[in-house]
Amino acid sequence: MSKAIEDHRIHNNSGNEPFASILDKHVTRRGIMRGSLGLAAMSVMGFGMSGGALAAPDARTGMRGAAAPGSKKPLTLAFESILGSKTDAVVVPEGYKAQVLIPWGERLNSSVVEWSEGLEMTPEIQANSLGMNHDGMYHFPLNPGSESREFLLAINHEYIEQSALWAPQGGPTNARSGNRPADEVRTEINAHGVAVVHVKKQEDGTWSTVLDSRYNRRYTNATEMELAGPVAGSDYAKTRFSPDGRLARGTTNNCGNGYTPWGTYLACEENWPGYFVRNSDRQLDDDRLGVSTGRGRYGWETAAGDPSEQDDEFARFDTTPYAADATGDYRNEARAYGYQVEIDPYTGRRAVKRTAMGRFRHEGCWPGKLEPGKPVVFYSGHDARNEYIYKYVSRAAWSPADANRPGANIDRLAIGAKYLDDGILHVARFDEDGRGEWLPLTPDAITRDGRRLHEALGLAADDQAGIIIHTCDAADLMGGTPMDRPEWGAVDPTSGDVYMTMTNNTQRTAEGTAPTYTNGGSDVDELGVGFRTAPVNGPNPRESNRAGQVIRWREGADGVHFDWEVFVFGAAASDTDNLSGLTELNQFASPDGLWFDDRGNGDGILWIQTDNGYSNVTSYTNDQVLAVVPAALERGDGDTAVVNASNQQQLKRFAVGPNGCEVTGIFATPDKTALFINIQHPGNWPAAVDASRETEGSVRPRAATVVIQREDGGPIAV
Numbered sequence: 111m112s113k114a115i116e117d118h119r120i121h122n123n124s125g126n127e128p129f130a131s132i133l134d135k136h137v138t139r140r141g142i143m144r145g146s147l148g149l150a151a152m153s154v155m156g157f158g159m160s161g162g163a164l165a166a167p168d169a170r171t172g173m174r175g176a177a178a179p180g181s182k183k184p185l186t187l188a189f190e191s192i193l194g195s196k197t198d199a200v201v202v203p204e205g206y207k208a209q210v211l212i213p214w215g216e217r218l219n220s221s222v223v224e225w226s227e228g229l230e231m232t233p234e235i236q237a238n239s240l241g242m243n244h245d246g247m248y249h250f251p252l253n254p255g256s257e258s259r260e261f262l263l264a265i266n267h268e269y270i271e272q273s274a275l276w277a278p279q280g281g282p283t284n285a286r287s288g289n290r291p292a293d294e295v296r297t298e299i300n301a302h303g304v305a306v307v308h309v310k311k312q313e314d315g316t317w318s319t320v321l322d323s324r325y326n327r328r329y330t331n332a333t334e335m336e337l338a339g340p341v342a343g344s345d346y347a348k349t350r351f352s353p354d355g356r357l358a359r360g361t362t363n364n365c366g367n368g369y370t371p372w373g374t375y376l377a378c379e380e381n382w383p384g385y386f387v388r389n390s391d392r393q394l395d396d397d398r399l400g401v402s403t404g405r406g407r408y409g410w411e412t413a414a415g416d417p418s419e420q421d422d423e424f425a426r427f428d429t430t431p432y433a434a435d436a437t438g439d440y441r442n443e444a445r446a447y448g449y450q451v452e453i454d455p456y457t458g459r460r461a462v463k464r465t466a467m468g469r470f471r472h473e474g475c476w477p478g479k480l481e482p483g484k485p486v487v488f489y490s491g492h493d494a495r496n497e498y499i500y501k502y503v504s505r506a507a508w509s510p511a512d513a514n515r516p517g518a519n520i521d522r523l524a525i526g527a528k529y530l531d532d533g534i535l536h537v538a539r540f541d542e543d544g545r546g547e548w549l550p551l552t553p554d555a556i557t558r559d560g561r562r563l564h565e566a567l568g569l570a571a572d573d574q575a576g577i578i579i580h581t582c583d584a585a586d587l588m589g590g591t592p593m594d595r596p597e598w599g600a601v602d603p604t605s606g607d608v609y610m611t612m613t614n615n616t617q618r619t620a621e622g623t624a625p626t627y628t629n630g631g632s633d634v635d636e637l638g639v640g641f642r643t644a645p646v647n648g649p650n651p652r653e654s655n656r657a658g659q660v661i662r663w664r665e666g667a668d669g670v671h672f673d674w675e676v677f678v679f680g681a682a683a684s685d686t687d688n689l690s691g692l693t694e695l696n697q698f699a700s701p702d703g704l705w706f707d708d709r710g711n712g713d714g715i716l717w718i719q720t721d722n723g724y725s726n727v728t729s730y731t732n733d734q735v736l737a738v739v740p741a742a743l744e745r746g747d748g749d750t751a752v753v754n755a756s757n758q759q760q761l762k763r764f765a766v767g768p769n770g771c772e773v774t775g776i777f778a779t780p781d782k783t784a785l786f787i788n789i790q791h792p793g794n795w796p797a798a799v800d801a802s803r804e805t806e807g808s809v810r811p812r813a814a815t816v817v818i819q820r821e822d823g824g825p826i827a828v
Contacts (some may be wrong), residue, residue, distance in 0.1 A: 122398075122496040122582070126592055132542045132648035150715065162307065184741035185713050188828050191695040191762035193623035194731025198805035205821050208765070208801035211317050211786075212265070212307055212710040214274075216240045218319075218326035223755035227810050230279075234295035235329055241267025242301045243277065243813045244788035246367025246474060248375055250455045251516045252308075252325075259311040259585035262325050262390045262455045263786075264375040265775070265815065266364035270301045271791055272408070277810050282408075284327070290409045292416040295424060296332075298408055303330040304363045304377045306455045308595040316559045316799075317784075317817050327378070327458050329451075331360035337446065339465035339531040345436065346445050347804055348812040350422060353437040358446035358463055359426065366474020366598050366703075368450065368488065373514025375453045377461075378472035382447040382492060387411055388429045391441075398582050399470065401429065401444055411790055450475050450490070452530065454522045462523055464530040467502045468551075468581045476599040480607035480664075481610075483507050486529045487667075489608055491596025492582070495615045498590040500581075501548050503669065504533040537590035538672075542648040546672045549588040551577055558589040567649040592660065594650045598704040598719075602740070605714040607664050609677060611701040613721065614658040615650065617643045623653075649676065651689075651750070656724040657681045657699040662752070676720075678738075678753035678761065682726035691755030694761055698736060706775045707827075713741050717764075719787070721772040733773045735765040735787060737827055763817060764827065768795035768805075775815070784823040785818045 200208045215225040215235075218285055222238045223229070243266040251257035272282040275298065283291050308323035322328070329335075335358045341347050347355030361377055364387055368376030383400040384407040392401070405412070411427035413419065426440045433439040448469035453461045467475070470492045477503075478487030486504040491497075512525045531740070536548035549555065553564035553571055562571075566587045569576040577584050594615035601608050602774040623643075644654055649661060657680035663672045679697040681688040692698070703719030718736045722728055737760040738753065745752050767773040771794025778785045790813045797805040801816045820826065 122586065122592055126589055129206060129652070131646060132540050132591060143274065151158070178417045182711065182713075185709055185739045185828050186716065186742070187715070187737055187739060187760070187762050189762065189764065190264055191273050191547070192764070192766065193695070194734070194763070195696075195766040196730075196732060196769065198792070198797070199803060200789065200795075200801040200816055200818075202802060202818055203764065205822055207819055209316060209803045209817045209819075210796045210799050211309065211815045211817050212240055212244075212263070212610050213796065213812040214240050214242045214301075214317060215319070215812060216319065218305070218307065218328065219322045228278050229298050231275055231301075233293055233300055236297045236300040237327075237330060240265070240305050240307070241303055241328070241330070242266045242270045242529070244815055245365050245774050245790060246378070247786065247788060247815065248369045248777055249368055249779070249786070250369075250375070250514075251780075253517060253651045257516075258781040258783065261309065263307045263309050263815070264367070264453065264455050265305045265307065265788070266367055266377055267302055267305065268365050268790070269363055269381070270298055270408070271699060271813075272298070273809070274811050275301060279467075284409065284412070286405075286409075289412040289416075292413045292424070295410045295413040299331040299360070299410065300328070301330075301365075302330060302360075302452075303333065304361065304364060304375070304453060305329075306352060306375075306453070306458075311784075316822060325458075326453070329361060329363040329453060329461055332462070333360055335359070335361065335451065335461045335463055337465060338462045339467075339528060340578050341445070341465035341469070344578045346440055346575055348436045349426070349440050349442050349446070350433070351426065351440075351443075352437055352446075355442075359423075360616060361451045361461070361463075362447065363790045364451070365493070366472070368475030368477065368490075369484075370452070370522075370526065370529075371477065371480055371508075371514065371650065372512050372522050372529075373454075373456070373516070373520070374522050374526055375455050376475045376488075377451040377453060378474050378490070379447050379449055379451065380471045380473055382471070383444065385410065386427055386429050386447075388441075388443040388444075391431050393441075395469075395580055396429075396444070398580070399448065411556070445469075448472070450488075450530070452523060452780065453525045455567050456516075456522070459523055462526065464526070465531055465575075465578050466531050466535065468500055468535045470497070470500075470581050473693075474599060474732040476601055476608075478601055478608065479603055480508055482510050485533070489599045489601070489610070491593070491599065491610055491736050493595055493613070495595055496592035496618050497582070497596065498585045499538040499593060499596045499610060500585075501536045501538065502530075502533055503536065504529040506532065506782045535578070535586035535778065537588055539589055540591040540649050540674055544648075544673055544675065545592075546674050548670050548672070549585075549590060551584045551588065553577060557587040561587075563587060570784045591649075594655055597702050600704040600706040600716065602706050602714060603708050604714075605664070609660055609662050609704055609706065609716060611703055611704050611718070611811075612650065612655075612659050612661060614724070615655045619643050619646070621646050652679075652687050657685070657727070659751070660701050660704070660718065674753040677716075677740075678758075679751050680720075680724075680727075682724070682730070685726060690751050690753045690761075691758045692761070693758070696736060696758065696761045697720070697727055697730065698734060698763075699727040702772070703774045703776055707778055707782070709782065709828070716740055717776055717785075718774060719773045721774070731763075732768055732769055733767050733771055734763055735773055735776070737762055737764045767792070769793045770811070771795070778826055782828075783819060783823060785820065785826045787816050789814050789816055
């Protein structure tokens with residue numbers, strides 16, 4: 111989530127022991143990953159290290175200690191770490207260049223006018239142009255043999271900057287009070303969602319979009335979509351627009367992303383609750399997830415009743431009940447949000463919201479290690495303080511015959527239904543000994559106090575839809591571990607190691623400090639009681655954690671248990687709690703975007719992006735991109751993180767964004783010669799196609815996709 115739209119309220123009322131408390135105990139007693147059995151071997155095993163043959167697996171988890179080291183050396187980062195920057199430019203290492211490819215307002219077809227500095231946006235122009243604040247993205251090849259030169263790029267548009275959107279008229283109308291004009295609301299709705307763009311590398315090495323390509327399209331917060339999985343057709347989803355509960359309108363606040371092995375894109379709905387209001391008869395999930403009272407984030411509901419309104423396009427954002435039942439109003443409209451949205455970028459078929467994967471504030475969705483004959487796995491984090499990490503496991507086993515074949519006539523969404531509409535959602539519990547367990551969120555699962563989960567939630571015995579609607583409450587009751595804002599994940603496709611960023615959590619107090627609760631009560635196993643502040647713990651050992659950390663875990667052979675460790679702690683070089691020994695050349699805070707860049711043969715680069723609001727680091731540099739080769743790291747005995755004072759020079763700063771921005775969204779072309787990143791909410795940028803050109807004077811800021819390449823055309827970073 112962008113720090114510009116963070117919701118600082120604590121909605122977790124469970125009272126479950128938070129990750130910070132667990133990590134503190136874990137660090138104090140053993141040091142990270144120093145548990146018994148398989149964990150005691152982690153300091154010498156091939157977890158993120160180069161190695162040859164592996165020893166026999168542990169009987170419980172299937173994890174392996176390292177045998178004699180192999181001859182293969184890990185990758186070496188072949189660039190010098192750059193200094194921090196506080197400029198209106200993208201800074202990259204010497205020998206690299208950065209190009210602005212697709213900024214906000216870039217048109218997809220010639221039915222609308224080209225962008226200009228003074229362009230007055232309309233609903234039509236915005237519906238046929240790139241949306242605002244690019245976030246997660248991924249690439250989809252068109253033709254075998256040209257995967258690195260021409261493909262479809264799917265991009266999330268998380269939220270809007272009203273000051274930039276309405277700059278020609280001096281800002282939005284009635285932004286904080288009064289009724290919003292209908293066309294302004296339509297334009298803002300169309301600036302959200304997802305874009306699919308046909309891009310191509312030119313002979314001179316630059317990149318461009320293909321105007322009027324049949325693949326170019328937008329999915330906005332007004333686009334009709336399907337509901338699928340347990341919630342579809344249930345009473346929870348019925349509205350005046352969709353009396354049978356099988357249709358939804360729009361997708362919004364799409365932050366991180368995912369992709370599937372069958373060639374579809376997953377747009378993840380994150381901070382959607384604030385777009386809706388409910389001023390009476392509030393439901394349990396309204397409060398747990400943070401649906402607004404009073405006025406929505408942009409006041410879209412205030413345009414209801416405008417003479418031009420069609421099909422309750424604005425009224426639907428007010429979910430306050432007024433009819434005899436749900437089919438007469440929009441009391442359930444917000445329940446059509448909070449899902450993973452599957453999009454086929456090739457065909458433009460109606461997108462599908464996959465409800466079986468849970469309903470919460472999805473930061474992203476990352477596929478686990480893919481193995482024939484085994485379930486398909488996806489990981490996701492709920493980006494809010496003291497919220498959870500989830501894993502979805504399909505019931506269907508993976509068949510390589512379902513893999514994507516560009517150009518083939520494949521019903522990719524039917525394949526998606528096979529794997530994503532029928533599976534089991536789990537929440538993670540992290541234990542202080544470096545172990546963890548995935549707890550199933552099913553009606554018959556046994557809660558911490560010995561009840562069936564459906565009973566604890568007051569649901570019928572077969573009401574999986576109710577479990578999904580109340581995913582967060584179910585996770586509370588099962589005993590999930592509240593985390594420090596879990597955001598992006600990344601998976602090493604060879605080892606299966608999973609990395610996830612914990613961006614920050616200032617609601618942590620010193621060791622031995624009593625927690626405070628949202629209702630002033632005590633820590634009891636019931637809904638309605640939870641942490642407002644929480645003490646430090648094993649995975650989160652720092653009070654007022656402003657800098658965040660990246661954690662890593664490896665699944666056990668049973669798919670239920672896992673082992674975890676902290677990979678790197680963010681910090682300023684001058685901090686007394688600089689637990690990874692960072693220096694001026696790699697200090698960072700608030701890790702956010704994450705991507706594992708597989709380079710083959712069990713090796714790869716972990717890229718880390720930041721969304722920093724920690725003054726000890728922001729005073730030195732803007733948000734940034736860092737790179738590290740996990741296989742090159744070895745940790746000394748007793749260290750609290752994989753990246754530490756003895757090896758942190760392997761973590762290098764690769765790029766720095768312009769003033770005011772967040773750096774997010776990342777992938778490299780298959781041939782690894784181009785790295786794509788997104789620059790979100792810049793303050794005064796871009797000034798030219800050359801992303802590294804510093805802005806002189808002032809410009810209308812535009813989020814944009816940037817392509818970073820070596821000047822000699824070689825592979826990035828190595």
